[in-house]
Amino acid sequence: MIHQTAEAVIIPSQSDRNFYERHWMTGFENTGDIFFEIGFGLYPNRHVMDGHFSVVIGNKQYAFHVSRRAPDDRIDTTVGPLSVTIEEPMRSLRFMVKDNEHNISCDLRFTAISIAHQEPHNTRYEGVHLIMYNTRFTQAGHWNGTITVDGEIHHIENATAIRDKSWGVRPVGEPVGGAPGLMNGEPGVYWNWSPVMFGDQWLHFATFQDPDGNPTQESCELVPLYDDPSNIPTGDDAGIIHMPSMSHHLTWNKGTRLSSGSTVNCSDKGGNRYEAKLTPFGRPFYMLGIGYNHPKWGHAVWQGELAMDREDFDLDAIDPLAYEHIHTHQRVTATLEKTAADGAKESKSGYGVLETIVIGRHDPSGFKEFFDGAE
Numbered sequence: 507m508i509h510q511t512a513e514a515v516i517i518p519s520q521s522d523r524n525f526y527e528r529h530w531m532t533g534f535e536n537t538g539d540i541f542f543e544i545g546f547g548l549y550p551n552r553h554v555m556d557g558h559f560s561v562v563i564g565n566k567q568y569a570f571h572v573s574r575r576a577p578d579d580r581i582d583t584t585v586g587p588l589s590v591t592i593e594e595p596m597r598s599l600r601f602m603v604k605d606n607e608h609n610i611s612c613d614l615r616f617t618a619i620s621i622a623h624q625e626p627h628n629t630r631y632e633g634v635h636l637i638m639y640n641t642r643f644t645q646a647g648h649w650n651g652t653i654t655v656d657g658e659i660h661h662i663e664n665a666t667a668i669r670d671k672s673w674g675v676r677p678v679g680e681p682v683g684g685a686p687g688l689m690n691g692e693p694g695v696y697w698n699w700s701p702v703m704f705g706d707q708w709l710h711f712a713t714f715q716d717p718d719g720n721p722t723q724e725s726c727e728l729v730p731l732y733d734d735p736s737n738i739p740t741g742d743d744a745g746i747i748h749m750p751s752m753s754h755h756l757t758w759n760k761g762t763r764l765s766s767g768s769t770v771n772c773s774d775k776g777g778n779r780y781e782a783k784l785t786p787f788g789r790p791f792y793m794l795g796i797g798y799n800h801p802k803w804g805h806a807v808w809q810g811e812l813a814m815d816r817e818d819f820d821l822d823a824i825d826p827l828a829y830e831h832i833h834t835h836q837r838v839t840a841t842l843e844k845t846a847a848d849g850a851k852e853s854k855s856g857y858g859v860l861e862t863i864v865i866g867r868h869d870p871s872g873f874k875e876f877f878d879g880a881e
Contacts, residue, residue, distance in 0.1 A: 516578060523551045523682065524637075524675050526806065529590055530796075531601065531616065531669040533649040533662065534837050536857045539564055539788060540660055541837060542612075542653060544601055545796035546583070546590050549806040550576055552679050556805065557588040559603050559612060560795030561653055562788075567819040568655050569795040570603060570610040573809040586814050587611070596622045596645070597735055608816035614651035616667055619731050621645070621738055623710060623746070626725050628676075640674025644701060646708050646731060666857055668701050679806035692717050694866020694876070698756060700768060700784060702840045702858025706731050707747075709782055709842060709858070711754065711770045719870040726752040726772045728780075747774050756862065758871060758880035762826040764790060764834060765862050777847035784860050786836040789821050793833040793863075800830065827877045833863040 511519050518525050528547040534540060542561035549555070556573040572586040583590045587604035597618045603611045622643040630638035647667040653660045696715040701708060708731055713724035726749035732738050739745075749772035757766045768784040795817070797805045803815070824831055842854045866876050873880070 516580065518550050520675070521551060522675050524678050524806075525549070525551050526640075526676060526678055527671075527673040528805075529669065529671055531667065532791075532835065532859060533614070533665045533667045534788075534857075534859075535662075535665055540653070540662065540665070541788065541791050543791055543793075543796050543835065545805070546585075546588070547678075547805050548576055548580075549678060552576075552806050552808070554679070554806045554808055555585055556797070556803075556807075556809070557585045557590075558796035558803070559588065559601075559610065560791070561610075561612075561655065562791055562821070563655065563660070565789065565821045567789075567792060567795055567821055568610055569817040569819070570606075570608055570814070571797065571803040571817070572812075572814040573803075573807070574812045586812055597738070606814070608814065609656045610654070610816060612651065612653040614649050614653070614662060616647050616649055616669060618645050618647045618735055618738060619733070620647070620708060620729055621741070621744055622671075623727070623729050625710075625712060626723060628674075628714075628723065636675065638674075638676045640672050640676055642670050642672035644668065644670045644710060646701070646703055646729075666703065668859060679804070680808070692867065694868070695863060696868050696871075697861070697863045698754065698768070699861040700754075700770060700782075700838075700858065702782060702784065702838065702842075702856055703731060704840070704842045704854040704856035707842075707854075708856075709770070709780075709840075711752065711772070711782075713754065715868070715870075717867040717869065719868065724752060726770065728774075749774055749780070756871065759826075760881070761879040763832055763862070763864050763873070763877075763879060764826050765836065765860055768838075768860055779845045780842060781845075782840055782842045784838040784840045784858065786838050786860060788837050791835040792819065792824065792831050793835065794830045795819070798833050827879055829865075829877065832865060832877070834861070836860045836862075 531544040545558040555576040560569040587606045591600045649665040649667045700711040728747040730745040752772040770782040
């Protein structure tokens with residue numbers, strides 16, 4: 507039984523042109539220089555399906571983009587040589603980019619080591635217009651397979667994996683007509699997301715803030731991890747430790763909006779306190795590579811019946827304050843220190859991802875203009 511409305515499954519529940527459904531995935535070596543990400547989206551009311559694969563190797567970031575007219579069959583998750591195949595729901599999937607004229611390909615399998623954890627709803631208005639209302643679940647795992655760029659094969663073995671699946675409404679595609687939106691008061695965005703794995707648990711922290719630094723949305727949980735996927739329970743709340751109290755502090759590299767580190771403090775209902783310290787390492791991943799803020803290959807933009815392209819970015823020549831480069835992911839090493847209610851302490855170490863996008867003023871960070879860098 508899968509129907510959620512009185513219409514056939516193929517009919518979206520609403521006519522908003524920005525209704526979407528999307529996979530996002532990342533993977534990286536904890537000790538090497540491979541750092542890759544995947545984006546795959548369906549935008550039924552815009553009749554577009556698109557996909558992206560991008561990988562950082564050394565001082566280069568390579569990107570493959572592909573777009574097509576959206577198929578009517580929702581089982582069809584193929585865009586040119588790119589495909590996503592669900593092998594076992596919530597447990598295993600395969601992502602492929604077959605050999606193509608752009609000489610970027612891969613064959614990667616994701617295996618889950620956690621439940622699919624549902625995050626709080628995202629809701630944002632532009633005046634009286636609802637521009638973001640979506641649901642997302644996030645899941646930890648491992649990647650195995652190969653990535654090939656210009657004939658050089660890179661073997662991926664038990665790489666750290668994080669994925670999400672989201673659906674609903676968000677700003678995508680070509681701008682709609684009418685007068686430009688004024689947002690609500692001062693325009694800008696502050697988003698920080700930090701999924702970090704610590705052996706048998708992973709920390710999941712996320713927050714939106716206004717320009718004054720007041721949280722407009724925030725959540726923090728510790729979610730169990732499992733060595734054997736067959737032990738992963740069903741249900742969202744299995745063993746999760748929810749944090750009713752939380753705060754964070756980001757530091758920034760001078761002259762940029764690229765973070766130099768993060769500290770997350772939180773406490774659970776039992777009075778246990780936690781402090782996670784995140785330290786970026788290696789090259790950052792620019793989300794431009796999978797379509798975010800891309801001037802041409804933005805999500806849901808009509809490119810034609812079938813179109814594909816390749817881009818190579820020299821990471822030594824990137825302008826970190828350009829609009830299209832503000833949104834980044836960084837690999838991090840991390841420590842998690844727990845201080846129990848009785849004063850006992852324990853510490854863990856791990857790896858994860860630090861996502862930041864800050865546009866406009868943000869007083870706690872010291873940003874005063876739209877794109878000024880840290881002092």
